[in-house]
Amino acid sequence: MDKMLKDLKETMDNTVLKELDFTEINKSKVRKKISNANFAKAKNTRSLYPRILSLSFTCIFLIGLSYFMIHTLNQREEPISSHSDKNNVGKNNSIITPPHQDENYEDMKKEDILSKLLNTVDNFQTASGAYEMFDRYYDGSTSNNNVEYKFSLKEEIGGYEKIFNIPDEFITDDPITTNEIFFNDEAIWNIDNDRNTYSTSNYEVTPKRETVEPKDVFSIPINKLYDSEEKFREIPAIGDVSLFPYEMAAEYLRSSNVWEIERQNEELLGHNTIVLHGEINEANKNIMQPDKKSFRFWVDKDTGILVMYEFYDEEGQLISYLHPKELSVNVTIDAKEFIPKLENYNSMQHYSDIQYEDPKEKDISIVESADTNVEEVESVLVTLRSEVPFLYEFTSSDVKIFSASLERYKEFNQAYLTYSYKKVGNDLGSGSQVLYVRAYPEESVVSSLNDFNTEKGNKIDSFTLNEIKWEVYEIKDSKEAHFIGVSGDYEYEMITQDVSVADAKLLLKTFKKSAPNE
Structure with missing residues (x-):
């Protein structure tokens, strides 16, 4: 019997009495029940011990169960938000659980x-x-x-x-x-x-x-x-x-x-x-x-x-x-x-954190730019002719304008032009033969993050055409060439792509100062 009662206590401790706060007041009530006169006046006290113990644990069970039910009812009466907050304590707040998305089967216009x-x-x-x-x-x-x-x-x-x-x-x-x-x-x-x-x-x-x-x-x-x-x-x-x-x-x-x-x-x-x-x-x-x-x-x-x-x-x-x-x-x-x-x-360095050759390059802005679309490129050219009075353009029928851009450093305007050379009818984009040109005041700052930032090799030629003094350099580890020209207070550069130095030099004969907009 002792073992059975011990097992019963352990079972109750782990179930209905789990986490139950059994105070001294509760214990006093049980003791009072046990010391009832009916039990004290019994002649054969020894024979009543098992029954007394059994009754005591029954009382404990009933009191504990009542406490458990009252405690549970009080929890249910708490506000929902408070209950939710308690349940969320210690949980991972990075979990995102959106509402379910229902499919739409209605006809749409x-x-x-x-x-x-x-x-x-x-x-x-x-x-x-x-x-x-x-x-x-x-x-x-x-x-x-x-x-x-x-x-x-x-x-x-x-x-x-x-x-x-x-x-x-x-x-x-x-x-x-x-x-x-x-x-x-x-x-x-x-x-x-x-x-x-x-x-x-x-x-x-x-x-x-x-x-x-x-x-x-x-x-x-x-x-x-x-x-x-x-x-x-x-x-x-x-x-x-x-x-x-x-x-x-x-x-x-x-x-x-x-x-x-x-x-x-x-x-x-x-x-x-x-x-x-x-x-x-x-x-x-x-x-x-x-x-x-x-x-x-x-x-x-x-x-x-x-x-x-x-x-x-x-x-x-x-x-x-x-x-x-x-x-x-x-x-x-x-x-x-x-x-x-x-x-x-x-x-690695992010593009926005790149250290330019000259910190002043961060102040360069693109004012207007266009490529591919002929009408848009022509529109930028109109702006360039107005804003860049030192602009030069090719007049040869072998070159076609592909892109145009107006850039600015402080009060100095810069012109960037890309030309396609002998582009065949079925050749898309700029074609494979390209000339990259830019013009800017000597006092201006130009970007080092483009095609003009080359590692130059030997100087291979120098000449003057249309009032521009040109020097031609090899580009290291490349078959292309870098042309650098000066006219008064302005500089001009040209980079070749699949265009020979001889052909580029002939084309520069047609590289003339732009006519003002009519």
């Missing part, structure tokens, strides 16, 4: 889906996923990346993107390279896994902007879309094209007559998408991918996320795509994942 695509930031809190992105260019070269990402847009703001660059199939011995970008509301880390290096810079969260209307976004010229970030909705430090497809929507869906809703509901990776199909008009022609003729977008109906896209040539062959491998929206995320582990990496 064009204006509905455009509004979703241009305001995705309002429609989800966290996202994680992976996809493959592929592009084939005009010259047959390819770009192929596998991307993994996680983002949190509220509470603990941050995310990461891991990019695995797959080598071009036609380039032998080209290794796979990896790059990772992490960020939170204070910093951005850019990690090069192949070199075991990283750079860090400060980050400030972009303030929330108002919902944008499609008509306002579509008013931005196509060639200015990627230079008009402030006119779109806010995005985090890493603007993933799938989660924040603002520019793509503005570029390919601005003309409602060139695209249509192909299917209202199509499941993709557990998400209900709306499928859009359209043609690419001449205004959207990409010089790097001129064969793009049509496209198909799969858009998540409840968030506007561009889950998948494909671009096709005239024969319907894929030449560009984003194919998703996984996509989860409003999933639980630990914000600690947004801080990289850098124990085995070496810190």
Whole structure:
């Protein structure tokens, strides 16, 4: 019996009496019960011991149970917020658990889906996923990346993107390279896994902007879309094209007559998408991918996320795509994942912290610049002719202007020009034969972070043409040449790319002072 009672006590101690505060007052009540006169007057005291002990533990059990029930009821009557706070004590506050995201199965109109695509930031809190992105260019070269990402847009703001660059199939011995970008509301880390290096810079969260209307976004010229970030909705430090497809929507869906809703509901990776199909008009022609003729977008109906896209040539062959491998929206995320582990990496200088050859270079600003688009380049040229009275330009029909830029150091203006030389009709971009030219006052400060910052070799020629005294230098470890000229208080430079010194010298005969704007 003693053993049984001992076991009973231990069992009760570990269950209903666990954590019970059995005070001296409680004990006194039990003793009072045990010393009841009915027990004291009993003649055969020894025979009552087991019954007394049994009764005592029964009393203890009843008193303890009553205390336990009262204590529990009091807890239930506490305010919910107080109860929640107690449960959260000591927990990991970096865990982000957004509300569940429901799929949308209602039919959508064009204006509905455009509004979703241009305001995705309002429609989800966290996202994680992976996809493959592929592009084939005009010259047959390819770009192929596998991307993994996680983002949190509220509470603990941050995310990461891991990019695995797959080598071009036609380039032998080209290794796979990896790059990772992490960020939170204070910093951005850019990690090069192949070199075991990283750079860090400060980050400030972009303030929330108002919902944008499609008509306002579509008013931005196509060639200015990627230079008009402030006119779109806010995005985090890493603007993933799938989660924040603002520019793509503005570029390919601005003309409602060139695209249509192909299917209202199509499941993709557990998400209900709306499928859009359209043609690419001449205004959207990409010089790097001129064969793009049509496209198909799969858009998540409840968030506007561009889950998948494909671009096709005239024969319907894929030449560009984003194919998703996984996509989860409003999933639980630990914000600690947004801080990289850098124990085995070496810190490298971030671009913003680069030490220029001359600290004054930080004061150089780009006033106006354009390339590729002929009309825009001509517009900058008009400005240059007005603001840079010492400007010289080529008049030879063998060279065509490709880019123009006006830069400024304090009150000194500088001109930067890029010319294509003997560019053939099917050669895209600037072509392979290029001349880089710049002009500036001798008192000005010019940038050391461009094509003109060369390590010069032997001087190979000197001459004077059109009032400019030229000296020609070899560029170390290169077949190209660096021309340096002086005329009065102004300096001129020219760098060749696949243009011989002899041909460049002949062209300088046509390098003449610009005529003023009419």
